[in-house]
Amino acid sequence: MLELKGIVAGYGGTTVLRGVDLLVPEGSVVAMLGANGAGKTTLLRVASGLLPATGGQLVLDGTDVTRSSPHQLVTRGICHVPEGRGVFPSLTVQENLILQSLRGEEKRAIERAVEAFPRLGERLSQVAGTMSGGEQQMLALARTYVQHPKVVLLDEVSMGLAPKIVDEIFDFLARLRNEGCSLLLVEQYVTRALEVADYVYLLNRGEVAFAGEPSELAGEDVFTQYVGADIGH
Ligand SMILES: Nc1ncnc2c1ncn2[C@@H]1O[C@H](COP(=O)(O)OP(=O)(O)OP(=O)(O)O)[C@@H](O)[C@H]1O
Numbered sequence: 214m215l216e217l218k219g220i221v222a223g224y225g226g227t228t229v230l231r232g233v234d235l236l237v238p239e240g241s242v243v244a245m246l247g248a249n250g251a252g253k254t255t256l257l258r259v260a261s262g263l264l265p266a267t268g269g270q271l272v273l274d275g276t277d278v279t280r281s282s283p284h285q286l287v288t289r290g291i292c293h294v295p296e297g298r299g300v301f302p303s304l305t306v307q308e309n310l311i312l313q314s315l316r317g318e319e320k321r322a323i324e325r326a327v328e329a330f331p332r333l334g335e336r337l338s339q340v341a342g343t344m345s346g347g348e349q350q351m352l353a354l355a356r357t358y359v360q361h362p363k364v365v366l367l368d369e370v371s372m373g374l375a376p377k378i379v380d381e382i383f384d385f386l387a388r389l390r391n392e393g394c395s396l397l398l399v400e401q402y403v404t405r406a407l408e409v410a411d412y413v414y415l416l417n418r419g420e421v422a423f424a425g426e427p428s429e430l431a432g433e434d435v436f437t438q439y440v441g442a443d444i445g446h
Contacts, residue, residue, distance in 0.1 A: 215237040215397070216237075220233040221267050222259045238411075239363075244400060261366055266279060290363030294354060301341060313356040363394065365397070371383075383409065386409060
């Protein structure tokens with residue numbers, strides 16, 4: 214279980230997160246929703262160690278990992294698929310996968326990635342930066358998958374992609390979950406996110422405005438107030 218306790222964080226003199234408490238129980242999918250600028254990306258960056266919290270604690274399976282580096286957190290099983298994907302554009306698909314896999318497991322890693330996204334199998338020697346946006350996103354997700362993560366932090370992974378690709382991505386998220394992974398999902402497709410989520414958090418100006426199960430959100434004013442009807446498709 215990943216626990217964020219009273220997280221305070223920001224950039225320079227600006228505080229963005231103002232004491233956020235959030236739980237990602239083992240094997241569950243948690244959707245984090247909120248308007249633009251609410252602090253969702255910032256929270257994922259704290260959870261992956263990219264942005265140090267100035268207050269609060271990050272706890273993984275009972276161990277305080279607040280001061281751990283991003284690399285240490287990856288080793289402990291926290292993987293981050295950032296906005297903008299984070300693949301190495303000048304390397305091939307295969308090289309991207311090998312770089313991310315555990316030593317000695319390279320062959321198995323490629324098999325696993327191709328099993329999840331057959332399309333990547335047809336493109337192993339293609340330079341990642343020349344692939345379509347959807348294919349690059351598949352690669353970004355596959356890179357995470359080959360690390361056998363415990364918790365995956367996903368930042369708008371379906372943004373700007375065709376509906377068919379979005380379907381494939383959501384199938385992949387279901388696969389991750391079925392393998393026992395926990396997911397913390399920031400997603401613009403609110404309805405889809407709520408369909409897969411066990412728990413939902415609404416973030417508003419760096420504070421948790423709602424935490425509960427998706428079914429509890431029905432009829433909640435807080436939803437339209439903080440998420441906005443414009444992204445509720
Ligand atoms: N590197 C940065 N330096 C300074 N301020 C930043 C930086 N990154 C984000 N911010 C500010 O922090 C606030 C929260 O941003 P964040 O990206 O976490 O929001 P978000 O909820 O993910 O929004 P969006 O849905 O638009 O991605 C915003 O006001 C943003 O301008």
